[in-house]
Amino acid sequence: MQSKTSLSRRHLLKWAGAGTTVAIASAVLPNFGISAALAAELGDGDIGVLNYAYALEQLEAAFYTQALENPFGNMQVNDQRILQQIRDHEIAHRDFLKRALGSNAIPALEVDFSAVDFSSRASVLGTADVFENLGVAAYNGAGQLISTPDYLVAAGSIVSVEARHAAAIADLLRPFSAEAAGRGNVDHKGLDKALLPSMVLPKAAPFIVTEVTAATLP
């Protein structure tokens, strides 16, 4: 992981000529300084939704990358193979969204996983469980905000893989359990959760140093 300072400097340089919707919080916040956290505004409409997804995929990709760089003790081959595949998927999602957004993409977010004990299987898989289920609920809630059919299909192609991950993580925690088939996340109508950005972003915020704002998303 790069230090906060070098990330900030790099982004300042990158943004200076980019003319994107990204706001530099240090210009308006009182804690102005070289290491001040930068803010990322997701933007309007479909761009806003894609940036929202991009932010969540960045978080997931960074989490699994860190978990595999610092494997918990006695990580079994089964755990490792599944976590590696999920990491690769999240990286593919992140990179796909970044390319789709082009110059409209928010910058790389600075993450903070200090609440995670990477030496503990329970902590790592428990966090993965939270992220995957949050991702599913986020995509489910964001579908209705998308105007372009192509983007809806693309989001659909990602969300079902997140749901597959959620089941796989639940299975690692409790093999062949009702939870691995969705109990605990699926309600009595057989429905998964659907959450709007305003409900998802606060749940993700503890893990993201960069301030992510969604001025126009519900």
Added chain:
Amino acid sequence: MSNDNTILGAIEPELADTIVSSRRDVFARYAKAAGIMTSAPLVLALASNQAFGQSLPQQITDTLNFALTLEYLEAAFYEQGNKSGIIPSQYRAVFRTIGQHENAHVKLLKGVLGSAAVKAPGVDFTAGGKYADVWENFDTFLTLSQTFEDLGVAAYKGQAGNLMGSKEVLTVALQIHSVEARHASEVRRIGLKFGWDGAFDKPLSKKAVLAAATPFLA
């Protein structure tokens, strides 16, 4: 649509082709539904499970009936499977949970469609003898379970564009879609496979789904 090349170019070619072809479909039908926004009664109907099938646009009714047909098929499959005695005890919690979800999906979709709901189809899970031992051989049962779950995921994904005229119906469909993906992942796991085929799930057209499902309809 200036972002088409960017977003499609980033997906693997096969998926991009699918999206392009499904989009033509979507546009042709979406044009008819354009401007139809969901009314308050629809939201209430979804919340209360009251029927409002007669007041839905035809495109949405058709799509929900297509989904209901698949849910009938799945519900009947697990109803029979969970009674068959061929499911090893360690997997019963998974299949009982999946069966409950499929029953809930049938109930929900029937409730939404009201008098416009199609009737349950006749079923033949041996597919005319091709899977003659489905109720005696757990491996055959598992193969069909995976087939139905993966098919359900691809079917809902393929129809999402047809539901863009109603944010509420689209969201419910997405909330079912991700549950089917959880099932697919866990069933694959029981079959000693990874829960996925890659980072992006592919949509299937209605025609392709019906071709796959028809052998099981009596």
